[in-house]
Amino acid sequence: MDHLDALENESIFIIREAYRKFHKIGMLWSVGKDSTTLLWLVRKAFFGRVPFPVIYIDTGLHFKEMYEFRDWCVKKWNLNLIISKNYEEAEKLGIGPKDKLKCCTIRKTEALKKTIEEHKFDALLLGIRRDEHGVRAKERVFSPRNKDFYWDYKNQPPELWDQFKTQKESEQHIRVHPLLHWTELDIWKYIKREKLPVNPLYFAKNGKRYRSLGCMPCTKPIDSNAKTVDEIIEEIKTSKIAERSGRAQDKEEAHAMQKLRALGYM
Amino acid sequence: MERLKIVIVGHVDHGKSTLIGRLFYDTDSLPESKIKEIKEVCEALGKEIEFGYVLDYLEEERKQGVTIDTTQSFFKTQKREYAIIDAPGHVEFLKNMITGASQAEAAILIVDAKEGIKEQTRRHAYILSMLGLKQVIVVINKMDLVDYSKERFQEVKKELLEFLKTISIEPKYIIPISAKNGDFIAKKSENLSWYDGPTVLEALDSFEKIKELDEKPFRLPVQDVYNFDKRVIVGRIASGVISKGDEIKIYPSGEVTKIKSVEKYGREIDKASAGESIGLTTEDKVFVDRGDIISKKDEKQPIVTKEINAHIFWMDKEPYKEGERLLFKCATQEVMCEMKIKRVIDSATLETLDKKIIENRNVADVVIKTEKPVVVESFNEIPPLGRFVLQRQDTCAGGIITGDGCDNNSN
Incomplete structure (x- = not known):
């Protein structure tokens, strides 16, 4: 079994555990490379189906290529799409990208809270990875959140030998992270191997490409000439620039990501 | 790489x-x-x-x-x-x-x-x-x-x-x-x-990746059974190898049948080995559900028992006293159990403690009595079926099955 096979088998196991153990499950899909890989693994786990809703958090500030790619995949894979949004409220209150912590919280975290409440989800699959950011490196595969989305990272349940936290306490929902053990390079190698569709924003145009996708005001492209998946793989192998370097919300102040996550950010 | x-x-x-x-x-x-x-x-x-x-x-x-x-x-x-x-x-x-x-x-x-x-x-x-x-x-x-x-x-x-x-x-x-x-x-x-x-x-x-699980007897802890357009048993192989045509035995029911196909999405495969998440279809309609363990009929069979000798480490602030019921989870099996305490050890000094209560960070030799038979192995034989966790609301202990696993092997 090669390395990508090992990752795939582990992820499928985790996805099937979550599906079996929870009544109402959904997955967050940002249309980025990670959550699209997750979607592909879900299809593999269920022999070509996605047997639960796929949630897209619309901040109202995304690139048009993201909406286009989303609608194309929804049709191609016959997805049950839920659009989660709270940007009208953000606009009413005049909260925008100038205050990043507040903006992310109201447009993403609050939107998701409403969606969970409305659909009574007890578990959500997310495509986060340990190598993306130091705070994410501390996540468990099955990670409980209370109703305010608080992440009690100091007192996380033990997780050993593929035995996960599957007994949910009331008011909690469980975040399930089937890609936690993947790296950015693994994702791109897998995309190549499986010939997965990729959002065009990832490929270089005029010497720039997006390495991580988010809202337009807070996501900057990196200098790059990588126009194909192969060229991206080569670039990442030699790069010393952090993957989320183009994501402004991580850098506002020291420990911004930790604060965002304690408030329920993904 | x-x-x-x-x-x-x-x-x-x-x-x-x-x-x-x-x-x-x-x-x-x-x-x-x-x-x-x-x-x-x-x-x-x-x-x-x-x-x-x-x-x-x-x-x-x-x-x-x-x-x-x-x-x-x-x-x-x-x-x-x-x-x-x-x-x-x-x-x-x-x-x-x-x-x-x-x-x-x-x-x-x-x-x-x-x-x-x-x-x-x-x-x-x-x-x-x-x-x-x-x-x-x-x-x-x-x-x-x-x-x-x-x-x-x-x-x-x-x-x-x-x-x-x-x-x-x-x-x-x-x-x-x-x-x-x-x-x-x-x-x-x-x-x-x-x-x-x-x-x-x-x-x-200089270290090597451990690969020996392929060479052990076949064990598939059943994770789920899907009925999308046909009935498929799914799970991740704990040990051994399975191929189309193999005769299998399902525990605890003891039913026997033959493998009709070994599947991954979009393709039938000839065989699969330890660590792979697969789907199986069988020749006969058998009763099977999550928590069952599948073995191959011509290989060494697993231990089926309600009493397990184990070595556990306790990691909950609330101590364990005999009489409390806990959830025993081993592979995909889940069953309620109680424990008889044989010996409690201080994990810092490795000294035996003279008490009948297991406290946070203690290690203990115990006999686990499950309310229904479970299918297990000695940790040294097939680790994925020789290790388990015990849960209250959250995992409060982990453990390994020692020796030949049990006092009363009912297999």
């Missing part, structure tokens, strides 16, 4: 985080922005550059200089890639240490050259031994603080070897290092010219 998972354990302040930071720095695995960020944080806190901050991401961790939770990160050498798990050394966070160590294929035990063996050195080593980790490197750190003294190294080494022998750990290497100065991490150093062994990276590269 192959990836090996390594855990770094040892007493608090003996230098785990610094060693990891150094491994990343010396293998050129740190993003530029990360180095810059560390410099800034250190300046803001008014400290010298500390490699330990590479991994201590939480605000509290940096303020207190203590790792709270397990962190996993990646670096690579010429030979392979490593996922390195930094396990907290503080006694408060033992369950996080166990979470980290349970995922590792090899371990580095770090000991401060000046302080020698301390409480968490013993406890962590003991947990490595219980988890069955055989590939262990010992590093004696902070050699710079003892003037790179060969005599001090020999002294600590002797003391360690005597202790490790009592818990059946035979380290593959014992290496003197200074994580702070980078001696014998990625490169050899004049400071330790009297030492002629490998560097930490060379020692890691």
Whole structure:
């Protein structure tokens, strides 16, 4: 079994555990490379189906290529799409990208809270990875959140030998992270191997490409000439620039990501 | 490229985080922005550059200089890639240490050259031994603080070897290092010219990935049964190999049938082996559900029992007293159980305690009595079916099945 096979088998196991153990499950899909890989693994786990809703958090500030790619995949894979949004409220209150912590919280975290409440989800699959950011490196595969989305990272349940936290306490929902053990390079190698569709924003145009996708005001492209998946793989192998370097919300102040996550950010 | 998972354990302040930071720095695995960020944080806190901050991401961790939770990160050498798990050394966070160590294929035990063996050195080593980790490197750190003294190294080494022998750990290497100065991490150093062994990276590269599960008897813990357009049994193979046409036996019902197909999405495959998540269809319609264990009829059969001899480590503040019911989870099996306490051990001193109650951080020999028969193996035979967790609301203990597993083998 090669390395990508090992990752795939582990992820499928985790996805099937979550599906079996929870009544109402959904997955967050940002249309980025990670959550699209997750979607592909879900299809593999269920022999070509996605047997639960796929949630897209619309901040109202995304690139048009993201909406286009989303609608194309929804049709191609016959997805049950839920659009989660709270940007009208953000606009009413005049909260925008100038205050990043507040903006992310109201447009993403609050939107998701409403969606969970409305659909009574007890578990959500997310495509986060340990190598993306130091705070994410501390996540468990099955990670409980209370109703305010608080992440009690100091007192996380033990997780050993593929035995996960599957007994949910009331008011909690469980975040399930089937890609936690993947790296950015693994994702791109897998995309190549499986010939997965990729959002065009990832490929270089005029010497720039997006390495991580988010809202337009807070996501900057990196200098790059990588126009194909192969060229991206080569670039990442030699790069010393952090993957989320183009994501402004991580850098506002020291420990911004930790604060965002304690408030329920993904 | 192959990836090996390594855990770094040892007493608090003996230098785990610094060693990891150094491994990343010396293998050129740190993003530029990360180095810059560390410099800034250190300046803001008014400290010298500390490699330990590479991994201590939480605000509290940096303020207190203590790792709270397990962190996993990646670096690579010429030979392979490593996922390195930094396990907290503080006694408060033992369950996080166990979470980290349970995922590792090899371990580095770090000991401060000046302080020698301390409480968490013993406890962590003991947990490595219980988890069955055989590939262990010992590093004696902070050699710079003892003037790179060969005599001090020999002294600590002797003391360690005597202790490790009592818990059946035979380290593959014992290496003197200074994580702070980078001696014998990625490169050899004049400071330790009297030492002629490998560097930490060379020692890691000499380890092998464990592959033996393919050669064991076939076991498939059933995860689920899907009825999308046909009936498919799904699960991840714990051990052995399965092929189309094989005769199988389903436990606990004992039903026997033949494999019609082994499937992955979009394709039928001829055979599948340990670690693969697969789907199976059978020739006959059999009754099967999550928690059943499938074996191959012509191979050694599993143990079916309601009584298990086990060695457990307790990691909950609320102690265990005989009579309490707990949830026993082994592979995909879940059943309520009670425990009879045979012996309780202090995991720091390894002394037997004269009491009938298992408290936080105790280790114990117990007999687990399950309310329904379970299908298990000795941990030494087939680890995925020889280890289990016990749960209240959350996991409160982990354990391994010792000896031949049980007193009354009803198989």
